[in-house]
Amino acid sequence: MSLLDIVDLDAGYGDLQVLSGVDIHVDDGEYVTIVGPNGAGKSTVMKTIVGIATCLGGSIEYQGTDISGLSPEEVVRERIGYVPQTNNVFPTLTVEENLRLGAYVLDEMPEDRKRDVYDRFPALADRTDEDAGSLSGGQQQMLAMGCALMLDPDVLLLDEPSAGLAPDLVDDMFDRVDEINDAGTTILMVEQNAKEALRRCDRGYVLANGRNRYEDDGDALLGDEEVRREFLGG
Ligand SMILES: Nc1ncnc2c1ncn2[C@@H]1O[C@H](COP(=O)(O)OP(=O)(O)OP(=O)(O)O)[C@@H](O)[C@H]1O
Ligand SMILES: [Mg+2]
Incomplete structure (x- = not known):
């Protein structure tokens, strides 16, 4: 199947x-x-x-x-994780806030998943408090993937x-x-x-x-x- x-x-x-x-x-x-x-x-x-x-x-x-x-x-x-073609991060929210929103439907914030995302994308770990809109195109795409990965x-x-x-x-x-x-x-x-x-x-x-x-x-x-x-x- x-x-x-x-x-x-x-x-x-x-x-x-x-x-x-x-x-x-x-x-x-x-x-x-x-x-x-x-x-x-x-x-x-x-x-x-x-x-x-x-x-x-x-x-x-x-x-x-x-x-x-x-x-x-x-x-x-x-x-089901989904990364749209455009507008896939919230530019005026920080990296950390974006990741938290990625998990908003879950009852509890999956802290271990968040650590996994930061391990996978170290550039994000260095910029947790920066606005997503200030990231490079590549970093924004990593963040968008990270948000989807928060759902495991x-x-x-x-x-x-x-x-x-x-x-x-x-x-x-x-x-x-x-x-x-x-x-x-x-x-x-x-x-x-x-x-x-x-x-x-x-x-x-x-x-x-x-x-x-x-x-x-x-x-x-x-x-x-x-x-x-x-x-x-x-
Ligand atoms: N929100 C919408 N409302 C009405 N028509 C739409 C909408 N989004 C896309 N379309 C139309 O649906 C068709 C397919 O669009 P779609 O975005 O799925 O193509 P695509 O294969 O992803 O193209 P691209 O390679 O440019 O991203 C197009 O004719 C497009 O104009
Ligand atoms: Mg398309």
């Missing part, structure tokens, strides 16, 4: 349908990426999983239970973690994602940096126009001539 099983999903915003019949499954411990052109609906997949976009048909099963009707807060309570999620949904990062920080970001996956957290990641994402992941999906186009092991997609020509710039 898959940890996350999206079947024949139609979804969008109000009456506007963006996704048509999307199928994506993620097994326990896997690292899966979704790539595709701008406007393909990649972020909409993530937003539908977490209850921000509207599910218009099909199902989203998480650990065997349909979560497609849940509110964002209820999804967070299922300990079984699965982490990452929407374009490398977007906007200086080129020398992109590799570091992908290394962090590898580490989180190696430590046992299942990853579903959307990436603009498609080649690197496919190189790093176990399996990948190519979405276009709100529909599935290709699905295979990351290496197989990278080696597929049609995929390369259509979606990876040759």
